[in-house]
Amino acid sequence: MKNAIGKLSTTLKVLGLATSFSCLGLAQADEIAAKYNVDGSTFKCITKMTAVKHYFVDNLAGNLAGTVKVAEAGKGEFPEGSVLQLIPNEVMVKQQKGFSPATSDWEFFALDTDKGGYKIVSHGRQEVNNFLGLNCFDCHKAARAEFDLVCEQDHGCAPLPLTRVMFHAIQRVDPRCPAETLSAEDAAALKELGPIIEQIKNEAAANKK
Numbered sequence: 001m002k003n004a005i006g007k008l009s010t011t012l013k014v015l016g017l018a019t020s021f022s023c024l025g026l027a028q029a030d031e032i033a034a035k036y037n038v039d040g041s042t043f044k045c046i047t048k049m050t051a052v053k054h055y056f057v058d059n060l061a062g063n064l065a066g067t068v069k070v071a072e073a074g075k076g077e078f079p080e081g082s083v084l085q086l087i088p089n090e091v092m093v094k095q096q097k098g099f100s101p102a103t104s105d106w107e108f109f110a111l112d113t114d115k116g117g118y119k120i121v122s123h124g125r126q127e128v129n130n131f132l133g134l135n136c137f138d139c140h141k142a143a144r145a146e147f148d149l150v151c152e153q154d155h156g157c158a159p160l161p162l163t164r165v166m167f168h169a170i171q172r173v174d175p176r177c178p179a180e181t182l183s184a185e186d187a188a189a190l191k192e193l194g195p196i197i198e199q200i201k202n203e204a205a206a207n208k209k
């Protein structure tokens with residue numbers, strides 16, 4: 001099917017009918033449209049969501065208890081409507097069954113954050129990249145089946161060079177949240193973070209060459 005789409009897309013381009021396949025509004029045959037329509041206003045200050053372990057959750061279908069249960073158990077399938085966030089500008093939303101068999105119905109979001117709100121930079125299935133140009137699904141697909149694409153530290157994904165202390169600090173500087181006085185530990189972690197982000201960026205750029 002992918003090949004057929006590729007060919008059709010090329011043909012349309014040659015004919016000058018479309019520059020992008022997606023502007024025709026067609027999805028792959030095995031995918032259906034999202035049930036939970038999300039825009040920038042769906043996302044709130046990260047620390048006002050429900051904390052589970054080191055990350056934050058919500059549920060767009062009113063089933064917060066269901067989401068918290070799976071997150072706390074650390075394995076199992078998240079119910080539809082689940083929203084997971086580790087840092088302010090990356091979100092996973094569990095759409096309804098059939099939305100995206102390849103990504104276990106997860107929709108990935110890359111956001112831009114500022115005081116005014118969250119702007120969705122890109123969203124979708126396998127194709128979404130984060131702010132460093134790295135592909136969400138490429139990393140998250142390495143989580144073993146029982147973890148429903150959730151990586152944590154020991155689910156099979158390649159580890160990130162960021163510590164839990166650093167994630168804690170990043171969550172405390174979400175521009176959407178009321179200003180907090182940073183603890184000395186958070187402030188130190190933020191200082192260490194700059195060079196690490198640079199290093200990840202450079203490695204990603206080198207891998208693309």
Ligand code: HEC
Nearest residue numbers: 084085086090091109110129130134135136139150151152
């Ligand atoms: C370079 C690999 C990589 C990329 C790219 C990546 N992630 Fe992750 N992500 C991870 C790892 C590893 C963790 C676990 C970190 C931890 O718990 O210490 C994680 C954690 C998360 C979590 C918390 C739940 C979990 O899986 O532990 C969410 C939500 C998340 N990422 C969403 C995204 C989204 C959305 C994107 C794209 C916009 C993305 N990630 C891109 C590797 C990646």
